Amino acid sequence: xxxxxxxxxxxxxxxxxxxxxxxxxxxxxxxxxxxxxxxxxxxxxxxxxxxxxxxxxxxxxxxxxxxxxxxxxxxxxxxxxxxxxxxxxxxxxxxxxxxxxxxxxxxxxxxxxxxxxxxxxxxxxxxxxxxxxxxxxxxxxxxxxxxxxxxxxxxxxxxxxxxxxxxxxxxxxxxxxxxxxxxxxxxxxxxxxxxxxxxxxxxxxxxxxxxxxxxxxxxxxxxxxxxxxxxxxxxxxxxxxxxxxxxxxxxxxxxxxxxxxxxxxxxxxxxxxxxxxxxxxxxxxxxxxxxxxxxxxxxxxxxxxxxxxxxxxxxxxxxxxxxxxxxxxxxxxxxxxxxxxxxxxxxxxxxxxxxxxxxxxxxxxxxxxxxxxxxxxxxxxxxxxxxxxxxxxxxxxxxxxxxxxxxxxxxxxxxxxxxxxxxxxxxxxxxxxxxxxxxxxxxxxxxxxxxxxxxxxxxxxxxxxxxxxxxxxxxxxxxxxxxxxxxxxxxxxxxxxxxxxxxxxxxxxxxxxxxxxxxxxxxxxxxx
Numbered sequence: 001x002x003x004x005x006x007x008x009x010x011x012x013x014x015x016x017x018x019x020x021x022x023x024x025x026x027x028x029x030x031x032x033x034x035x036x037x038x039x040x041x042x043x044x045x046x047x048x049x050x051x052x053x054x055x056x057x058x059x060x061x062x063x064x065x066x067x068x069x070x071x072x073x074x075x076x077x078x079x080x081x082x083x084x085x086x087x088x089x090x091x092x093x094x095x096x097x098x099x100x101x102x103x104x105x106x107x108x109x110x111x112x113x114x115x116x117x118x119x120x121x122x123x124x125x126x127x128x129x130x131x132x133x134x135x136x137x138x139x140x141x142x143x144x145x146x147x148x149x150x151x152x153x154x155x156x157x158x159x160x161x162x163x164x165x166x167x168x169x170x171x172x173x174x175x176x177x178x179x180x181x182x183x184x185x186x187x188x189x190x191x192x193x194x195x196x197x198x199x200x201x202x203x204x205x206x207x208x209x210x211x212x213x214x215x216x217x218x219x220x221x222x223x224x225x226x227x228x229x230x231x232x233x234x235x236x237x238x239x240x241x242x243x244x245x246x247x248x249x250x251x252x253x254x255x256x257x258x259x260x261x262x263x264x265x266x267x268x269x270x271x272x273x274x275x276x277x278x279x280x281x282x283x284x285x286x287x288x289x290x291x292x293x294x295x296x297x298x299x300x301x302x303x304x305x306x307x308x309x310x311x312x313x314x315x316x317x318x319x320x321x322x323x324x325x326x327x328x329x330x331x332x333x334x335x336x337x338x339x340x341x342x343x344x345x346x347x348x349x350x351x352x353x354x355x356x357x358x359x360x361x362x363x364x365x366x367x368x369x370x371x372x373x374x375x376x377x378x379x380x381x382x383x384x385x386x387x388x389x390x391x392x393x394x395x396x397x398x399x400x401x402x403x404x405x406x407x408x409x410x411x412x413x414x415x416x417x418x419x420x421x422x423x424x425x426x427x428x429x430x431x432x433x434x435x436x437x438x439x440x441x442x443x444x445x446x447x448x449x450x451x452x453x454x455x456x457x458x459x460x461x462x463x464x465x466x467x468x469x470x471x472x473x474x475x476x477x478x479x480x481x482x483x484x485x486x487x488x489x490x491x492x493x494x495x496x497x498x499x500x501x502x503x504x505x506x507x508x509x510x511x512x513x514x515x516x517x518x519x520x521x522x523x524x525x526x527x528x
Contacts, residue, residue: 001183003209003225010526011204013500016217016226019210026179026188027168028152029098029159037208038145040190040521042152042173043197045073045092045128045143050505050519052305052411054140058087058153058174058197068135068462071143075126079197081155082178089122094156096120109142109151113416113456135460137467141412176201176522186210202502202525214358221246221495227526228503228518229495233358234291236495246497252296252489254303255408257360259351259369259485264398264445267349274482276326278316281372285318287488290364298486300475301407301415307464308413310472313479323376332377340377348379349401352394354387362404365487395443403443406490413471415455419483421447446483499526 007014015037028042039047047057056062059073079087100110100117110118112134121129132139143151158172171179176196180189188208192201209226211217214233221229222244232241238248261268261277268274287295299315302308332340332347340347351369353362363384370380380402385391394400407418417423423442454474461467478484496503504519518524 001185001187003207003220004223006207007225007227007497007499008528010528013203013206013524013526014209014225014227015206016209016211016220016229018214018217018231019212027164027171028150028154029164030168037177037188037190037206037518037521038150038152039175040177040206040518041171041175041179042145042154043079043087043175044145044151044153046140047144048141048146048411048519052307054144057145058092062140064462068137068460069133070129070131071140072123073128073130075128076197077126079174080195081158081174082172082193083155083158084195085155085157087153087155087174088125089128090125091153091156092128093120093122094159095151095153098154098159099151108417110139112136113420113422113459135462137462138412138414138416138459141414146411177206180205196522198520198522201522206521221497224497227497227500231359232493232495234361234493236493241495245499246495248493248495250294250491250493252303252305253408253492254306254411254413255406255490255492256298256301256303257365257404257406257487257490258298259365259487260403260405260407260444261482261484262349262398262400262402262445263447263483265349265401267345267347268401269445270330271481272326272330273332273347274485275316276323276330276376277373277378277485278482279319279323279326280376280378281369281485282318283315283485283487286365286368286372289368290361291488294491296489296491298489300479300486301419301484302413302471302475303489306411306413308468308471310475313476315479316482320372320376327377334377338374338377339379346379347377348381350381350383351402351404352383352385352391352400353404354391355384360406360490365404369485398443398445402485404487407484407486414459415471415474416459418442419444419446419451419474419478420455421449421452444484446478446481448477448481448483451477451483499528501525501527 003014006012025038028038043058045057045059046054049055058075058079060076062071062073064071075087075089081087098104100107112132116133118139119131123129145152155172159167176193177190178193180191182188190206192204194200211220214231217229218232218236220226241248261274263269283297287297300310300313302310327340331342335341351366353366356362366382370382373380391403394403451474454470458467458470461470502523502525
């Protein structure tokens with residue numbers, strides 16, 4: 001396939017994705033590691049706009065009951081499937097039923113913390129009622145297409161006819177683009193859905209190229225073979241993009257890279273030890289050294305792009321002398337080798353991470369933190385592991401001292417999944433398959449009863465102002481106790497060729513880096 005020729009075609013958009021072809025998600029019924037362009041093919045009840053506010057998608061309008069327990073959605077009557085059939089309340093009911101099965105990856109999002117599910121009810125052919133036994137203010141955010149929920153509506157008449165496996169190969173949605181042919185090279189081709197309820201797309205087709213490794217993706221952009229390049233790597237600059245007739249768009253996100261401390265570890269469950277670690281590391285300097293002058297250090301679990309962000313938290317400024325005092329107060333005394341000891345045990349633990357110099361240089365962070373901790377008498381053992389065979393089992397079994405990965409809640413600041421002491425868990429079910437990935441990280445094992453109460457209260461409080469106050473208090477407590485050593489806010493980065501127009505204002509509204517500037521794919525057009 002001549003990609004240079006395709007990229008020069010004003011009717012075709014060529015996207016360069018990261019990852020492997022077999023990881024590319026084609027159906028919301030079987031989400032995999034890449035959410036990919038699901039929003040381009042499918043619609044949800046609601047969605048986030050560029051300002052991270054909830055707006056209607058398939059729902060033309062909606063209202064909330066006074067007690068905050070019932071949401072009523074009026075569906076658009078002009079929405080049709082790619083096969084021409086109308087989208088109805090029956091399709092929403094069918095989709096909700098599939099998503100609430102015990103085998104569904106995102107089943108948790110439709111359940112309260114008590115385990116009680118949201119109940120879906122068909123009022124008429126174009127009206128759906130969703131109710132919960134207790135107020136659940138976070139629920140509307142989970143009725144969207146973000147990777148945190150993937151509440152995408154599928155056509156019941158198609159899935160019932162061909163089955164879920166066949167549907168994955170030939171998905172039918174109601175989004176602005178429909179699935180086309182797949183090339184021998186593993187590319188996925190989408191074609192315009194002319195009856196899309198928000199208006200027909202301005203381009204005829206989209207070629208989704210899956211290019212690994214990242215360096216090959218960069219070279220493809222430099223050769224003029226890509227219109228949009230996803231995840232260009234941490235070293236690719238706006239100057240690099242402009243040399244090749246493009247521009248780099250970067251946005252700090254709610255995805256926070258962390259040095260996650262195991263709160264169940266016999267040493268790290270001590271608040272004073274965690275605070276000593278916080279004061280031992282010169283975080284701003286470390287982030288600047290690795291990320292550059294624009295690196296944004298993180299000090300709490302909620303990022304600066306979110307409405308619940310609390311900037312006034314204890315940042316545990318770099319103070320190695322005070323770090324040593326905290327360790328001494330906790331009973332740790334220097335040994336002959338410089339490592340502090342307590343009851344004959346060294347203050348030593350390991351950090352595990354998956355090597356990735358393309359997006360996040362975990363190795364440099366691990367080595368930098370190791371040196372800082374060694375200066376106050378803490379021994380850090382650095383271990384790189386493979387994700388599925390090393391990181392995942394360690395998380396499940398809490399068999400680690402610390403890990404480096406990211407923590408994210410996308411757009412809804414619901415701290416429940418990652419920070420409530422009951423995590424990780426899934427609602428139980430009779431056909432819960434063994435080994436199913438758990439949604440809800442909770443891997444740090446952090447426990448604080450007051451924070452638990454604040455998290456639940458924020459989930460149930462309908463007024464945003466009051467929710468902000470609750471979440472602010474939770475962030476302050478977590479920062480004070482160093483629930484985690486948050487490192488920096490990961491920036492979503494996308495490169496766009498100058499010939500491409502109509503992209504969105506850079507926003508994390510869809511929750512994946514893939515969709516940073518393509519929130520409204522039907523509006524994109526090209527001038528070649």
